[in-house]
Amino acid sequence: MLQLAVLRNDTAKVKERLAVKNFKEPELVDQIIALDDERRKLSFQFDDTKAKVNATSKEIGGLMAKGQKEEAEAKKADVETFKKTLAPIEQQLASTEQQLTELLLRLPNLPSELVPPGKTPEENVEVRSGGSKPELPAGAVPHWDLAKRYDLIDFELGNKLTGAGFPVYKGNGAKLQRALIQYFLDYNAAAGYIEHQVPHLVNEASAYGTGQLPDKEGQMYHATVDNFYLIPTSEVPLTNIYRDVILKDTDLPVRLTAYTPCFRREAGSYGAHVRGLNRLHQFDKVEIVQLVHPARSYEVLDEMVAHVEKLVQSLGLPYRILRLCGGDMSFASALTYDFEVWSAAQEKWLEVSSVSNFESYQTNRMKARFKEDGKTQLLHSLNGSSLALPRILAALLENNQDGNGIKLPPVLHRYFGSEMI
Template identity: 75%
Template sequence: MLQVQFIRQNKELVLERLALKHFKEPGLVEEVIALDDQRRKLTLEYDETQAKVNAASKEIGKLMASGDKAAAEARKEDVARFKQALGPIDESLRSTEKLLQDTLVKLPNLPGQNVPAGKTPEENVEVRGGGSKPSLYEGAVPHWDLAKQYDLIDFELGNKITGSGFPVYKNRGARLQRALISYFLDYNTANGYTEVLPPYMVNEASAYGTGQLPDKEGQMYHVTEDNFYLIPTAEVPVTNIYRDEILKESALPVKMTAYTPCFRREAGSYGKDVRGLNRLHQFEKVELVQLVRPDQSYAVLEEMVSHVEALIKSLGLPYRILNLCGGDMSFTSAQTYDFEVYSAAQDKWLEVSSVSNFESYQTNRMKIRYKDEAGKNQLLHSLNGSSLALPRIMACLLENNQTKEGILLPEVLHRYFGSDRISNG
């Protein structure tokens, strides 16, 4: 959530950056300022009236002590009148503060200075890439056929148990999934991240804190009886670990990694792009979260991008890194890099990770702060990234490494999987 004071002091900048994000309701900026003006006016009126109550109350004591009971009674009537006036002022103030808050959360985060202009995915800027696209043998097939051929994943069984988008991993498919999760977590913890295992459901306050509410409410599964939400990513529970906390500067940066299943309704998704593992309602992901000092967040963003890049390189997959343009960024992000891996049998690039800096947008909602050298409380910056999302990584590993003798696995997975290949022999 943007800070009101920043909006007031930088209105033109805010409008300029919102335009880069192609935000459709720039008039909300003026609404925020007008509501804040009203809030300030009511606060002043309340404080002045309360001061009158306090002054009159003190005067009553002096009048009683001097024996002027008539004057004291008159001042008591003044106090009663002032107190009666406080009620409506307080009610208007609370109503205005709520409306201000409800309007503020409708404003997205502002794009950072390094975000390119553009509105569509085609206008994202490729930063760099690596690896070589494999040349598959004649007769190579996409991963959904490989999953059936080697009895790795049963999409029909998942449909029977739950519905489409809920696959059942079997035998070596389940083992490969577990191998990837273990490797990703070990890789992250070896690089200084603390592993946590959070709940898979969160309350409304947690979903609000990271910005899923009210922006992405329709994309989450909602347990209505308890008002819980199934998590769309580990980012939500992990970042909320520090909600309403004030950290010591010596504890920074906070670096966390977590494996969780993720649940997304993906409303409106259909067609060939959702076949197999391309788009699921339940999938597994290993996530990174960092909380850092504001002056370090963009250096940390690049550090996290390099971290994920090295992980993808270790899997031997061809990849590219995209700096998302303003119009293709999420509601809450200040800057996002997407990682895409090339799927050989489908001849297409698949997104497998997003690494984002949210600056103080989330931490302002969650009141995650640290005490600086001067002893003043300051908002931290939050960042997160996928390291990695499993379905499309598995799809690309299966497709890109298929041979007539079986599916060869990258060396880093051999000890986790227990073999160097998947074969029918």
């Protein structure tokens, strides 16, 4: 959630940055400021009236002590009059504050000055790339055929058990999933990220804290019995660990990592572009999260991008890094870099990671703060996929197939227990 001070202090700049994100309701900024003016006016009236009640009550005590009962009774009548005017002011103030919060929640985060203009993924900017696209042997097939040939994944069984987008990994397919998860966690831990096991369902406050609500209700699975939400990523529980917490500046930076299954309803339409592992309702992912001093957040963003880049490089996959344009960014992000790997049999790029700086957008919602020199400030939050498994697995299977099987990258040999499938 954007801070009111930001909107008031540079309204024109706020509208200009929202336009980069293709936000369609710039008039909300003026409505919010007008509503905040009303809130300030009501707050002054409430405090002024309350002060009159307190001052007059003190006068009554003094008059009673002097035996001036008649004057005291007159003052009591004044107090009752003040109290009668206080109640409607308090109600109106509460209503205005609620409206203000609801409008603020509709504003996305402001994009960084580094965000390129644009409305579609085609307008994202390639920052750099690495690796070489492999030349596949004759008869090479996409990963869904390889999964069937080597009995790694059963898509039909997942459809029977749950529905489309819920594959069943088995045998070496399940083993490779486990190997990747363990490797990713070990890699993150070696870089100073503290591993956590977190709940796979969160409450409404947590979903609001990281910006999933109210923007993405239709994209999340909702357990209506207890009003819990299945997590779209471990970013949600990890970041919310510090909701309503005030850290010391010496506690920073906070580095967290976790493996969880992830659940997303918006898996997409049917067709070749979503076949196999390309888009799922349930998938596995290892996430990294940092909470940092605001002065360091963009330096930390670069560090996190470099961290994920080395991880992708270690798997031997051709990749490219994209800086997302305004129209392709998430609601809560200030700057996002996407990682894509080359899927050789499909001859297409597959997104496998997003690394984002949210600045104070999430931490303002969560009231996640730190104290420095006696002053309390909002933290900056960042997160990234390190990595999302389905498309990594798809690219590993396709790019490393030969006539004898599928060669695995050396970093996975000890985790998988073999060099090949």
